[in-house]
Amino acid sequence: WNRVSEIRKLSCSENWHHVPGKLNPADLPSRGCSAKQLLESKWWEGPQWLYQDVSIDPQSDLDYNEQEINQERKKKLVTTLINDEQPKMSSSDWHFDYFSHYQKTLRMCAWILRCIYNLRNKDRLKGNLSSEEIERAEIFVLRVVQKESFSNNNDKRLCGMDIYKDKNDLIRLKSRISNRNDCQNFLFPIVLPARHFLVNQLIFQEHLRSCHSGAQGLMSQLRQRYWILGGRRTIKSAISRCVVCRRQNAKPFVVRTPPLPVDRVRDANAFEVTGVDLAGPLYLKTGEKVWVCLFTCAVYRAVHLEICTALSVVSFMQALRRFIARRGRPKTIYSDNGTNFVGTENAFSRVNFEEIAESSGIERIQWRFNPPTAAWWGGFWERLVGVLKQLLRKVLGRSSLDYESLMTVMCDCEAVINSRPLICSDDAKDLVPLTPMMFLRDQVESGVSDCDAVDQKTLSRKVVYRQKLVADLRRRFRNEYLGQLKLWFKGRCNRQVRVGDIVLVGNDKDKRVNWPLGRVVTLLPGKDGNKRLVRVITERGQLLRPVQRLYPLECAVDFTLNEDRTNNDSDISSRSQCENIEVPVFESVIEDDDAKTGVSKSRVPETYKSDIRYVTRSGRKIKTPSKYSEFYRI
Template identity: 30%
Template structure:
C-alpha cells in the first residue's frame, strides 16, 4: 500500500499469500494466471476490511501472457475463461493491470528467496513505487515472444469444439416479490431477513441485545435485489461482462456502455465523480418486471402523482429503466388515484328536444319554466331591502315575464305565480328547479287551481289543471332554457339600472322595460337585405307586433277574418306560428354540441363510477 502526503511517500506490506503448485502438472502461464486470481481476491478482502479510502488500485505481473488473456475479446477455453471472469467479477478490469520486469517483481521472494539480497524489498516493494507514474516501467514494450505467443494461443477455444462454461452465481433466497405491493416494505423486509440470518449465525455472546437495521443493511438489500433482477432478465449480459468486460452488439444494453460493479450492472457515465458514483453510474433495470413496477410506483406516489416528465426525471437520478417512458405511462393509466383526479364525465349525444319546445299553435306560456335570481337591493325610506325576481319563460315562443318578490318563502312564490297567471293566463304545465320553495308551492298551487275552477276558469281548462314538475336533482342543464334568459335579464339590468339602490317603483319599471327588450329579441336570422321579412320575436305572439315602435296596420275591410276584433289576435297568432314553423323550428333541429355517442361509455351493472357533486371538492366525490 502506497500513502502519499505532500512530498512524503510511504510504502508498506499489508497482506501476502502464496500457494503450492498442484500435483497435477500445469503450464507456467496457467500457474501465473492462478496467482493473478489470488492477488485479485486478496485486494478485494483488503478493500472490504480496511476502513481506509483507496483512490486507485494497480496490479503488477511479469506474465505477458496473462495480460494478453485479460485484454483479449476472443473466446478462451473453460480453464482460462473462468479465472478471467473471476478477476473481472471482483471489479478489477483490464486498465488496473500492469507489466513489471521479472528482476523488479518482489513477489517472487515467496518462492525464490535467493533472488533478493534482503527482506527489505519484500516489505517496501520496488523503488519505482515511491516515484511519479512517469518513472514506472514502460508498458509499451509488452510484446509476446514466439514461444509466449504459442502458449497464449493454446488456451483459445477451437472453432470445431464447443465448450460450455458458466460462472456460478451464489444463490441467495429472497422474499417472494409477488406478496409485496410497496417497494420500501420489500427492501425493509429483505434487510430484516438477512440481518436476522447474520445474527443467528453468531455465537450467543456476540448476539446484539437490540435488533434493528441501518442504512447499510438497506443498501445491501437493494444490491441483492438489483443482482437478482438482472440475473433473471440479463443473464447473458452478466456472464459476458464477467468474462470479457463487454456485452454483445445485439444486446439491449449495448448503447448504455454497461459495467459490472460488485455484481450489479450499471451504466458507465461520462462524468466520473467519486462523491456521486451512484448518480453518474445509475443501475440498469429491465422493463415489465415486478421489482421495476414497485420502484415506479414508489416514485409516482412520492412525487404526488405528478406528470410523466417529473417522474422520469427523478428516476434517472439513480436508475436507467428500459422503455421507462412507456412503463411510467402504463402505471399512470392504472393508478386509481390518477384516474380519480383525471376522470372526465361521460358525455352522451345531445338528446332530442321535448315536445313542449317544438309544439306549435298553442297559447303563450302554455308550457312555462320558472326560476329565481337575485337578490337586488332597493331603498325603502332610508333602509336598504332585498328583492328577488321571478322569471317566467314560455318554453315554445321563448317569451319572458318578470315579477318582483320580497322574499323566497312559499307565500311570495304563490303571489308571483298568481300575478303571472292573471296577466298571461293559466299555463298547462310549469317546470322548475328542484328548490325547497317550489316544492312547497306545488301543494298550494293545486289548491289555488281548484278554487279558480269554480270562479274564473272554464270547465274544459280547469279539468286539466296545472301540472308542476321538477328537473332531476343535480342536473342543472335540464333548466338551460331559463338559465340562459336569466343571464340576458341580468345584462339588461346592468345596462339600465344606474342607481345602486333604486326604489321599488324604479326597480319594477326597469324590469318591465327589460322584459320588453328581451321579448323584442330576434329568434331567427336578421338579414341585411331590407326586402327580407322582419325576424321573428316573442312579442309578435304576445302583442302581434314588435314593441320598439308604433305603426298602423291596414286590414282588408272585406275580409271575413278582420270583421271582429278578436279575429285580429288570431291573424297575428297564425302569422307568428307559420313563421315560427318555417324559420325558427328548423334551427332547433341541429345539435349544437355532443353530435354523437363516440365518447359516451355505456354503463352496466357493477361498473365503478364517480358521482360528480359540484358542492364538494373533487377529492371528496363519492365512488360507487
C-alpha cells in the same frame, strides 16, 4: 393429505355402488358393538354379495331420487388463463407477494441476507439493519428483477441501447453524459423493465416521498438512479392508482348531449311550456330585499318578469297568479328544486283537479323538476337570467330604487329581451327578423280600424287572415330558427357509469376534500337510452345526481401484486366482478334541493362495503395476525 380427494383421483364415479347399512360391516365399530358381536358378524369375511359376480349390486329397499343426488354433486369450476409474454414470478419468490411496499421488500431481503451471513460466519451481526445491508438487499432485488425480465443482454427490448454489466451483475446504460463529473448512478443508470410489480412498488414509493408529484417531476427523480423502459407511460400507470391523487385529479363523467325535448320544439302557444326561476336579491331604498321571478317560454324564448318580496311559497304563488292572469295558463312548468317551487307543487297536488276539469275544463299544471345540483338541465331559462343580469348591471349600476321604479325598470327590461332577434342576418333585403314579441302581440295593421265597416263577411275574412299570419309566423320560426339549431357536443365521452362504481359526489359549494364518497346503485336511462341520471348511496343515504356530478375513482387495491405478472388478468377479473356486483338498495332516500347539497364524511360506511368473509364455512372466525395488519390496509 385428503382421503376423499385420493378416492376421486384414483377411481371413477361410475364404478361406485351403494352398500345398505345392514350389509356394511364398517358400521359395526362406528356404531359400537361388543367383542362377541364382532366375532359373530361378517367383519372378517365381509358381506355375502362380495362372493357373487361384480355386475350384481347389493339389494337395497331405498328409493333413490336422482335429481337430489345430482344437486348434491360438487360443481366443477373451469378457469382459463391468458398467456403473457412477460416472464412470470418464479415459485421460489412467492414471499414477495406478502409485501405491498418497496421498502418492506428491501428490509425483508436484508433480514434474509443477514440470516444467511450469520449461518455461514461465526461473527454474527446483531441489532438493527444498517444502511449497507439495505443497499446490498436493493442490489439483490434489482438483480432478481433484471433476471426475471431480461433473458440475456440480447433481449429485443435492449436492442439499440449501449448497456453493460457492472461488478454487481446489474445491467446499466451508458448515457451520453458519461464524461461529466457526476454521480455514478446518474451517469450509468440501472435498466429496469416497464412491467414488473417490484418496479411499480419502487415508483409508488418515490411518488409518496416526493409528496405525490406528477409524472414529469417523478421521472426526473427516478432518472437519478434508474432508466425505466417506457418510463413516462409506466410512471403514469403507477401513479394513476394512488388513491390520494385519484381523488384530487378525478374528472367527472361526460355524456353526449341529447336532442332537445319535445316540449322545446313542438308547435305551441306562447308560455304553454314555461320555465321559472328566481334571480336576486335586489335591494330597495328602504333596505328590503326583493327577488325577480323570471318566467320563460320554452318554445319562443319570451320572458315575463315579476317581483317577489320573499322566497316563500305564498309570495311565489301570487307571482304565478299574476303571470297566469296576463299570459295565460301554462300546461307544463319546469323548475329546479327550490323549496318555494316544491311547496307550490305540493299545494297543487292537494287540489282535486278532476272535479275542476269536469266543471270548468281547467286541467292540472304538470310540474317537472330538474335533478338536484343539475343547473344545466334548465339552461333555457338560466341563459335568460344571465341576459337580465347584464341589463340590470348596465341600467341600475350601484343605485337603489323604490318598488314602483323597480317594477318600471323590470317592464322595460322585459320589453328589451322580448324584442331581441332570434336569428341574425347582415342582408338588408331580408324580412324583419323573428323576435319573441311577435308571438306575444297581435299583428300590427295599417289603416284606421275604427272607421272600417264591420260586417259578418269582413269579420270572417279578417279571422282567416289572422290565422294565416299565425301559420306563416310559425313556419318562419320553424325554418329560420329551429332549422339553425345544431347538436353541439363539447368534450369527449369517457367510460360509461356502471352499477357498483365508487365515485366522488361533487357539488359547487364544498371543496373537493369534503365531497362525500358513494357507490352507484341505480342507473336511470333517458329516452335515448343514455344514462344521465343515477342514484348514489353515501353515508347519509341515497342521492339522486346527474352523471356529470360523479367523479370516478378507478383505484386498484393490490396494484403491486398480480397485475403486471398476468398481463392485466386481475383487471379483467375485477371488471367482470364489478359488472355483476350486487349492491344493496335502501329505503331511506335523501333528495337535496338545488341550493342545498349535503356534506358528509369522505368515506363509505362499513355496511356498504363489499362483502368480505370473516368466518369460515364451518363457522370459525378468521383473525388477521397483528404483525400483518399493515399489509391488509387499503
